[in-house]
Amino acid sequence: MLAEKDKKYILHPFTTYRENEFNIPVVRGEGALLFDENGREYIDAVGSWWVNLHGHSHPYINQKISEQLNRLEHVMFSGFTHAPAVDLAERLLARLGGSFSQLFYSDNGSTSVEVALKMAVQYWKNKHGETRKTCIAFRNSYHGDTFGSMSVSERDVFVEPFLDLLFSVGYIDVPGDTTIDSVAASLEELIKQHRPAAFIFEPLVQGAGGMRMYRPEHLDRLIAICHTHGVLCIADEVMTGFGRTGKWFACDHLRNKPDLICLSKGLTGGYLPLGVTAFSDEIASVFTSGEAARTFYHGHSYTANPLACTAALASLDLMEKEETQLDLVRIEKAHRQFAARLASHPLVQDARVSGVILAFDVNRGDEGYFYLHPVKNILYSFFIAEGVVLRPLGNVIYIIPPYCIADAQLQQVYKAVEKGLEHLQNEFS
Numbered sequence: 558m559l560a561e562k563d564k565k566y567i568l569h570p571f572t573t574y575r576e577n578e579f580n581i582p583v584v585r586g587e588g589a590l591l592f593d594e595n596g597r598e599y600i601d602a603v604g605s606w607w608v609n610l611h612g613h614s615h616p617y618i619n620q621k622i623s624e625q626l627n628r629l630e631h632v633m634f635s636g637f638t639h640a641p642a643v644d645l646a647e648r649l650l651a652r653l654g655g656s657f658s659q660l661f662y663s664d665n666g667s668t669s670v671e672v673a674l675k676m677a678v679q680y681w682k683n684k685h686g687e688t689r690k691t692c693i694a695f696r697n698s699y700h701g702d703t704f705g706s707m708s709v710s711e712r713d714v715f716v717e718p719f720l721d722l723l724f725s726v727g728y729i730d731v732p733g734d735t736t737i738d739s740v741a742a743s744l745e746e747l748i749k750q751h752r753p754a755a756f757i758f759e760p761l762v763q764g765a766g767g768m769r770m771y772r773p774e775h776l777d778r779l780i781a782i783c784h785t786h787g788v789l790c791i792a793d794e795v796m797t798g799f800g801r802t803g804k805w806f807a808c809d810h811l812r813n814k815p816d817l818i819c820l821s822k823g824l825t826g827g828y829l830p831l832g833v834t835a836f837s838d839e840i841a842s843v844f845t846s847g848e849a850a851r852t853f854y855h856g857h858s859y860t861a862n863p864l865a866c867t868a869a870l871a872s873l874d875l876m877e878k879e880e881t882q883l884d885l886v887r888i889e890k891a892h893r894q895f896a897a898r899l900a901s902h903p904l905v906q907d908a909r910v911s912g913v914i915l916a917f918d919v920n921r922g923d924e925g926y927f928y929l930h931p932v933k934n935i936l937y938s939f940f941i942a943e944g945v946v947l948r949p950l951g952n953v954i955y956i957i958p959p960y961c962i963a964d965a966q967l968q969q970v971y972k973a974v975e976k977g978l979e980h981l982q983n984e985f986s
């Protein structure tokens with residue numbers, strides 16, 4: 558049995574091993590559906606960990622990758638370049654707008670963050686001969702699993718074994734209407750005390766930290782403070798990029814723009830690993846003076862892989878279609894109606910929507926740290942039995958569907974959520 562062999566040979570990510578629990582062998586995907594080896598189908602209501610935009614095994618992306626595959630599969634990206642990388646850079650930068658004028662390719666979300674952090678630190682070195690040793694980040698943030706990206710993430714169960722090895726970071730709270738003044742004051746204080754290299758944030762929605770949402774006006778104010786003091790701002794849009802918040806990028810909701818932006822996950826439509834860190838001329842210029850000591854010494858073997866860049870270009874083609882833009886509106890509207898319905902449920906707290914992301918907390922008022930909340934295991938298996946892939950973050954249930962999800966499928970997901978809540982009520986009583 559495949560699942561047994563899998564368990565024997567492979568250690569899976571973020572997986573706590575329990576007896577008699579196996580990973581489900583998936584053999585095929587089509588649109589919003591995944592099919593397992595027994596022919597059972599599941600609606601992928603979390604876009605395969607927030608990467609999938611247009612559905613699984615999309616004929617158009619498949620065709621584009623297959624054409625590229627017959628021309629060139631890979632070439633090292635130092636001393637060589639290729640059309641998919643250049644076309645993608647040109648189109649992404651135009652889409653990002655503002656002062657973004659160059660980008661750096663890497664392999665995934667964590668590396669796109671790692672690159673941004675390293676560039677920010679080296680920027681101060683190259684430009685002013687200054688060593689800046691800290692960054693500012695939001696409490697509850699998640700920026701990835703490499704050491705730099707762990708350092709700027711919340712000091713939670715994910716990073717506990719590595720605490721002593723992480724660089725020091727100043728944390729500020731995620732702002733709310735009643736707290737923005739004090740958050741702004743702490744930010745200013747931290748900047749004055751520690752001269753940080755950068756402020757890094759997940760704009761508008763914190764993903765792995767529990768789909769926490771906050772207002773663009775508040776982030777605008779914090780960015781303005783950083784810019785007054787010359788601190789670089791890094792927007793980690795690995796999760797929020799490519800339509801998740803209803804616009805192309807969460808930063809499109811802002812008046813004040815970041816200096817660096819990190820993209821991955823939805824970048825290739827969920828097909829292949831690729832990371833992008835984009836930045837302004839001002840930042841690019843400190844790395845291109847021609848001096849060895851000012852060079853950005855960073856790179857990955859598969860950087861700017863032509864197949865991944867081609868998948869990203871094809872995904873951009875699909876994103877640009879009016880149909881897709883209408884899907885974003887359609888899903889957000891359905892989400893808002895469902896959130897309103899959920900609001901009165903006794904187990905539901907803070908039903909919230911940003912674009913195609915719907916989330917709420919299951920709250921009985923007695924939980925500890927949210928990620929290890931027992932609700933996760935109870936509901937995950939329940940949803941799987943219902944034929945819906947929903948992967949609660951502890952006691953936070955969220956939906957991030959592929960944009961092609963049909964209305965009927967979306968309603969089926971909502972129904973599964975309501976049944977799940979009913980199931981929990983019975984478990985709890």
Ligand SMILES: *Cc1c(COP(=O)(O)O)cnc(C)c1O
Nearest residue numbers: 665666667699700701764795796
């Ligand atoms: C997932 C995620 C990352 C890490 O991306 P990986 O590709 O998993 O390394 C970084 N930042 C945010 C906001 C994320 O959601």
